[in-house]
Amino acid sequence: MRFRAVTALATAFAAAALLSGCMLLARPPKDLDYSRTRASEGGHYRATIRPQGDSLPQGRLHRWTLHLETAAGAPVDSAAVTVDGGMPQHGHGLPTQPRVTRALGGGDHLVEGMKFNMGGWWVVKFRVRATDGADSLVFNLKV
Amino acid sequence: MRPAPLAASAAAVLALALALTSAAASITGARWRAQERETLRSLSLASLGPLAPDPSNRVADDGAAAALGHRLFFDARLSGTGKVSCATCHVPGKDFQDGVPLAEGVALAARRTMPVTGTAHSPWLFWDGRADSQWAQALGPLESAVEHGGSRTQYAHAVAAHHRAEYEAVFGPLPRLDGLPRHAGPVADTAWRGAWDRIPASRRDEISRVYANIGKAIAAYERRIGFSPSRFDRYVEAELAGRPHTAASALDRDEEAGLRLFIGRASCVNCHNGPRLTDDHFHNTGVPLPATSLPFDSGRAVGARQAVAGEFSCTSRYSDAKPDECDELRFAVTEGEELVRAYKTPSLRGVAERAPYMHAGQHATLGEVLAHYDRAPTAPAGHSELKPLRLSAAERRQLEAFLRTLSAPVAAPAVFLRAPDAAPR
Ligand SMILES: [Cu+2]
Numbered sequence: 001m002r003f004r005a006v007t008a009l010a011t012a013f014a015a016a017a018l019l020s021g022c023m024l025l026a027r028p029p030k031d032l033d034y035s036r037t038r039a040s041e042g043g044h045y046r047a048t049i050r051p052q053g054d055s056l057p058q059g060r061l062h063r064w065t066l067h068l069e070t071a072a073g074a075p076v077d078s079a080a081v082t083v084d085g086g087m088p089q090h091g092h093g094l095p096t097q098p099r100v101t102r103a104l105g106g107g108d109h110l111v112e113g114m115k116f117n118m119g120g121w122w123v124v125k126f127r128v129r130a131t132d133g134a135d136s137l138v139f140n141l142k143v
Numbered sequence: 144m145r146p147a148p149l150a151a152s153a154a155a156v157l158a159l160a161l162a163l164t165s166a167a168a169s170i171t172g173a174r175w176r177a178q179e180r181e182t183l184r185s186l187s188l189a190s191l192g193p194l195a196p197d198p199s200n201r202v203a204d205d206g207a208a209a210a211l212g213h214r215l216f217f218d219a220r221l222s223g224t225g226k227v228s229c230a231t232c233h234v235p236g237k238d239f240q241d242g243v244p245l246a247e248g249v250a251l252a253a254r255r256t257m258p259v260t261g262t263a264h265s266p267w268l269f270w271d272g273r274a275d276s277q278w279a280q281a282l283g284p285l286e287s288a289v290e291h292g293g294s295r296t297q298y299a300h301a302v303a304a305h306h307r308a309e310y311e312a313v314f315g316p317l318p319r320l321d322g323l324p325r326h327a328g329p330v331a332d333t334a335w336r337g338a339w340d341r342i343p344a345s346r347r348d349e350i351s352r353v354y355a356n357i358g359k360a361i362a363a364y365e366r367r368i369g370f371s372p373s374r375f376d377r378y379v380e381a382e383l384a385g386r387p388h389t390a391a392s393a394l395d396r397d398e399e400a401g402l403r404l405f406i407g408r409a410s411c412v413n414c415h416n417g418p419r420l421t422d423d424h425f426h427n428t429g430v431p432l433p434a435t436s437l438p439f440d441s442g443r444a445v446g447a448r449q450a451v452a453g454e455f456s457c458t459s460r461y462s463d464a465k466p467d468e469c470d471e472l473r474f475a476v477t478e479g480e481e482l483v484r485a486y487k488t489p490s491l492r493g494v495a496e497r498a499p500y501m502h503a504g505q506h507a508t509l510g511e512v513l514a515h516y517d518r519a520p521t522a523p524a525g526h527s528e529l530k531p532l533r534l535s536a537a538e539r540r541q542l543e544a545f546l547r548t549l550s551a552p553v554a555a556p557a558v559f560l561r562a563p564d565a566a567p568r
Binding site for chain 2: 058091092093094098099115118120
């Protein structure tokens, strides 16, 4: 599942990577949005990610806070959230299986088990199921 | 006296050559771009922070435990034949490995011996990461039929007979062992297993606790075996400080070009990153099956499940950690295609001194390793993460030259690199 999501993304960039010759070293697309606040794909939610310590460490387990609100700006405390992701240009998933372990109140959720074992472009995807429906949020990260 | 015209022009040529060389040298100093300098810094041993505590092992940093562990590491009485110790395969003078494709203990093993150096920093131990601490790792070979080939009660008896005082000083009184069979343990062997099952559960637990403590003492010893700076580390230090190089810090043209490939076009640094040159993760790199016929090895796919189920894991009753101190285990990926024939990225420190390479010694030389990365063959199972690199022969040689700059002696108290004094106390 996690693998397939990333493989789909990877395929999208395969053509570009072929042109540049070496997939492992391909540069990420120029116009990537690295914002820490994003609207969900279906427009139901908005979310902000706050990695603990604010910078993204390489090779170390760390925690994030995921702030979740409805499109109208109401905090979402009760939600089923799963975490997925990987490196589109390398065709692999996350090295760990992070989870939302706790709702912290005010729309904040604790994400534990985050780890990035390589430098480069990563994608982290949250699948959210709450009162406003199922939707997903995709974040681009530069490690 | 007038210099001969020939000598004059020779001097001019020499001066010009010198000027060019020093120009080249000053270019060398400025050649690493800001981002590359950060990468160099991240690979340097100076970036290896102090060793994090191991909450699962209460005695991890206890000197008396390390001294006991040193004795146990070299004690061949901890084996079925009385001939095999950890040091049989992990030879201190050889970077704590043995230099052969497949380890040989009581019988031939299915994988290559890994160096012990620096493994206190590893969240996962073994090629497939089936142990999540050094102490849990040490308990694998002791009960393996092909490595030490002994049993759990045998080891408890051996500790009582040969290491009682040192053991009790660290861990407290040994349980009573009278009436226990010489050989019994929860292994596949039917006779030993049967004997184990006939021991009352409470006594089995006491024996397993002694067994776990053997691992914890050995881990306390292994924690003191670390890396020392290599020529590469001194090179980075001088480069970052903008200091001229000395013979001890200089990389020649090929070595420098190899380093540039390593962090650049050859993308080795994707996986061999950080100050130990490993991302502590597992990858399928399409390494071929070994030439000797062995049972199929699926790597991390099995190792991840074994780690989670491990009798001596961080979350087990024998661990000193609280469950929330076991995050690597709690958040481990345990399923998926990516784990098939994925193996732990080895540290590359000292790599040139310890051929052969890969998890079953599939490659005899660094040259063969680099030819493998260049070709990126299809994996025998699962999917290789590698892509062909299309390196020239010269570039492969440069990468190899760079790998040779990573050699350095093991850093450990000198007594720990020798067999302990035989004199019993
Ligand atoms: Cu990657």
